[in-house]
Amino acid sequence: MNAAIQTVDVRKEAGQWFKALMLAGLILGLMMLASGAYASDGTEFDAAVTKWDGWVKGNLGKLAALIAIGVGSVVAAVKKDWSWFFGAVVLSMGIGVIVGIVNASFTAVI
Structure with a gap:
């Protein structure tokens, strides 16, 4: 069964x-x-990409990087753990590098 x-x-x-x-x-x-x-010809996202690139590489991106480093510095000082500070520095620099990589990958000729 x-x-x-x-x-x-x-x-x-x-x-x-x-x-x-x-x-x-x-x-x-x-x-x-x-x-x-x-x-389509692939131009429907050009305005959004231009605006995003301007935000990240312009004043808004610089302000976000300074805020991240400031918060990382304060937390590092309070917790006595410098990995917060170095994490904020890496995050701030990494965003600028990642934007360049993403732009290069979307504008690559296939």
Whole structure:
């Protein structure tokens, strides 16, 4: 009796997996068909990228870096743990570097 129940469970589970894979395949196929309708020249995000780049590299980015270093300095002084200060310095410098990497990756010629 146990073998019969296990066989039914395996068939039921296999049927569920088959349905899930068929649904995923259908959705993927529809997405591939519809992707041509949404193709563009890739300039729809230029204004947002320019604004973000201006924020990070401009006065707002410099202010955020100074605030991070200030908070890191205060916490380091209170807790006597200099990893907070160095973490703030790395975070402040890292954001500037990451923005350059992201801009380079989006403007790369494929």
